[in-house]
Amino acid sequence: MIDKDRFSGLHEFVLSAQAGSFTAAGLQLELTSSAVGKAVTRLEERLGTKLVHRTTRRLTLTNEGEAYLATCLRVLGELDETESFLTTGRQEPVGRVRIELPATFGRRHVLPSLLRLAARHPRLDLSTNFSERLADLIAEGVDIAVRIGRLRDDADIAARRLGEQRLVICVAPGYLARYGAAKNRQELLTHNCIAGLQRGQRAAWLLRNEVGEFELTPVTARHEWGDGEAMLNAALAGCGVAQLPTWLVGEHIRRGELVEILSNLSGGEMPVHVIWPRTKYVQPRVRVVIDELVRLANEDSSGFKP
Known part of the structure; x- marks a missing residue:
């Protein structure tokens, strides 16, 4: 059996949360701010939890209010979308x-x-x-x-x-001039490597093993960065050797700003x-x-x- 009061106060709560006040929500609903506030209070009592912090200047949501608002918006959006399909015949x-x-x-x-x-x-x-x-x-x-x-x-x-996406190992010409190029897997482990942020785990690259299969191989990461753009900039600045996707480094390799190395080990997808x-x-x-x-x-x- 459907509780007829289940949605009571829901629109008042959503509009108040979005507008930041009962007064602004009341103007949209053509209600007094007091009526809107009482509707939200009844909703809180029914749920058994506080949804908003009330001050003289502005409403702010509690953690529970934030979670409830997100769910309300998702449900109302799906209802609006379904009603649009039913009334227009188009999805x-x-x-x-x-x-x-x-x-x-x-x-x-x-x-x-x-x-x-x-x-x-x-x-x-x-x-x-x-x-x-x-x-x-x-x-x-x-x-x-x-x-x-x-x-x-x-x-x-x-x-x-x-x-x-296909991965390649690349390095800036300036780094090569200072440290030389790694010629094999063992030499790679002695170089400064650039990796993504690992959050407690050791950095690993996708490298071809002795039987021609690709596997995650631990490397020594001197620098760790939070996204590919930062890793690219670090490689261009000569901070070390990086394994990056071709869509990110292809143009820089074509312009000579980066040099691909160890192609026999890289190329994993x-x-x-x-x-x-x-x-x-x-x-x-x-x-x-x-x-x-x-x-x-x-x-x-x-x-x-x-």
Whole structure:
């Protein structure tokens, strides 16, 4: 049996949280600020938790309020999207999509396409984060993520392969002049290597072994950086040897700003996937972003298949 009061106060809470005051929410709802405040108070009493801190100047959300607001916005967005489909007969993307992208790859290859997508769909809202951190999609309410590297088996996550990125080992001419080039795996271990931020784990590169297979091989990382752009800048500055994808370093190698070395050891490929929480029905707002990423991956110039 559905509780008829379950949604009571929900709109008042959402608008108050977004506007920062009961008065501003009341103007939108054509209610007094007192009526809005009482509706939010009744909602808090029903939930048994405090959602907002009230001051004379502005409302702020509690931690519980932040979590509840995120859920409310997601539910209201899906309801709005479904109603739009029912009334128009078209699956027009409506609402907010939370997206997690690898920092440098996302900015260089995905962001321009997302901006064009947003321009084509005025009712589609995007919340996009660029980070190398692997977010928990379900726990954090993320709709879509792009992952580079092998995926873990997870029955709750759906995935589609977009392509792969190829890795090369490169170094600035200035570094070569000072330290010379590593000629084999053993010499590589004596050089200053540039790696991604490992957070307590030893840096490892994807190198070809004696039987021709690629495997993660520990290296000595003198410098660790939080994203590919920083690693590229460190390599260009002559700070050390780096293993980076061709889409990031290809132009610098062609211009002679970086030199590829140890090609017999490098060339490993890492898969690129788009992933999303598995569900029987993918909302149009999520589907349109997935389709755009697939379309982008199929373009020769996209960088997914360097």
